[in-house]
Amino acid sequence: MAADPDRVAETSESTSESVTDAAGSSVSRRRLLSATAVGSATALAGCTELLSSGSGDPLRVSVWSGNYADRFEEAVVPRYEDEFDAEIQIEPGWGDILTDIQTAADDDPPYDVTITEGNFYYYGRQDDLFHEIRTENVPNADELIDYYADFRTTEYGMPVDGAPCTIIHREEMESEIESWSDLSGSAVAESNGVGVDTGFWWYPMYAAAVGMDDAELGEEMHDADHHDDVLETVRNWPIESWAESGQDVWQAFQDDIIDVAQWYYEQTAYDIDDYEGLTHTMPEQTTGYLNHWCVVKGTDKRDRAEEFINFLMDAEVQTAWSEEMPTLFCNENTEYAGDLADDLPSDSEEASNIAFPDWEFLAEHSGDLSDEFSAMRNS
Template sequence: MRESLNGAVGDAGSSSRGSQSRRRVLQSIGGVSAAGLAGLAGCIGGGSSDPFVVQVTGGNYIDSYESEVFSAFEEERDVNVEVNQISDQFDGYNQIQSGQSDAHVTITSANTLYMGASEGVWEPIDTGELNNYDSLADTFKNPVYDAGDDVHGIPTVYGTIGMAYNRDELGELDSWEACWDEANAGGITMQGTDFVRVFTTALYLGMDPNEIGADGSYEDGIQRVWDSVREQKDLVSSYWSTGDEHVRMYAQNEAYVGEAWGGRIKAAIDDGHDHLDYVIPEEGAYGWSDNWAMVSGIDDDKRSTAMAFFDFLLTEDVLVPLAEALGYPPATDATSDVIENLGDYDPTGGERLTFLDPGYQEEHSDEWSEEWESIQS
């Protein structure tokens, strides 16, 4: 994830355009800040002197957007798209919040979308002005991670933290129960992040991870979660923290079942580790999405262009090849054979996924971190 949650950037391969556009020149100049790129724009020939500035993460993301979106949007709208490359979405958010970026729109995660909506960094989006907004699956319309009553983000693709398993050793699995099964002791691995431990365990116990103890008290509910985490700890071989680490464990049979990032496991299967499988368990799984937000305070002309950009992204002919290039399924009902074969693909349109409420996590963050540390000690 772009952050520690959403998996590794660039899981899927993508070919980029052969020509070196003005955008490519700008984003490839080393050691120049986003604000510095804006200053350089006037020194490089070609294109409008008043570009539409988009902010996106690097690697496969910038390549996929360049090859599948930006050029086509330039031609359709007769605008010059300038790209500011960011290292991750927190980096991008901090640049915008501190006035060090001239971006008009930016890619965000659940956390940065929530933060910006709460702090007035993002401009509210009138979805009635978007012809393609209704193509979004209901799951992604004004989700829990978009703070307030207004819409501030347009989801494009999504991913999951589901369950990977060794099909040759364990057969077909469809429940988180396998990760608490004593028969699998020593062959279980889970992500070693406090809130993920709370999140998946709550799902396993039939609770809403964003409203623990909703049918009783929070204190009773979270106690049940931590008791279950402690019970599981004796069965876990190790807790992983990176995409590379957990793929290696599954590929080399150091683990037979546990949490995983769908895109990474799909890549491992494609690389020949076909003893592996990946599933969104029947109890559900953690879901995340990429979302495009509009920076607050931009002028009417750039706001109009931003709305056209959002609508363009949700066009099936644009979103399908973009999703295929990124390696993550689209947040609409658009699909293809490639998309339906992606590890994260949920044929229910995300209905089996539960998305993080960053405000709820923040409220309990210190408490969860302290308890998780005590369990590990």
């Protein structure tokens, strides 16, 4: 998601404000939809028995663009199409995903299923863009790691995958970089500089809050009285690259502009060996994102959409998926490929060491925080 190497991320203002404006409109397109559920209320004895198999038009699935889409198409699409004799049409995108749904005709949404991270999931719910998930159609929800099932509502979307933030750095700095607090230390201050994600300001800020350790695991971000301190911490990092993509980060290292970067494990672990002299350190406590997968209101394939989400939640699917993508997964029975389990959480205790942004709180303050972050970047 935020780490997609090929996306052109919108600025924090355009990402947040455009969605907020739509969510705050007096009469939203989606709020005019009938409360009557689209499609049948067929319960599943087992999702593989759903009538969707081999039927009709392809299921249109919105995913993050770039190598997320590439790896998703390699690891997930063939397995689903073989198992269900049904076609998937992948729709890569980023900042336009919610806007595309909002501006489409009521009965003709651009996607049947969409991926969302915390920001999109929050604002999409506010604008009534998603169907409620009928839990009888997603039995794999019973295998969710408790933390992922509890920390954010699953009423309109199921947690499937995500990524913690990791610290990329020169190999010679390895002994100096262990936690987010080290970005405020002397080794980084004396380096060429730091790269951070500019499209999604909340992740650098949460990383700074985790490193500050003035409150429990980034809770500084959930207390407006601490926001100035968090912003000041980021200002004091020697930031030399405001990256809009993973490619920006790798290029900044190759051009000797930076020696350290805040980025995303899912876009780092399988790619970093392509770059000489670089390594990465996963802090014991960090921040990150979690994708909730949602059924888009207006679809005429609600049953198939829930079948697909249930498929994504299957432990065997996630195990195979991890061979192609170093992604955090939410099924407690997933077995990570290689040594991914050394870094990625496999239970609630480990998952609780990731400070996921709380948009129920952040929404009220996002305008001010976005403005401050933009001013910092522009200066």
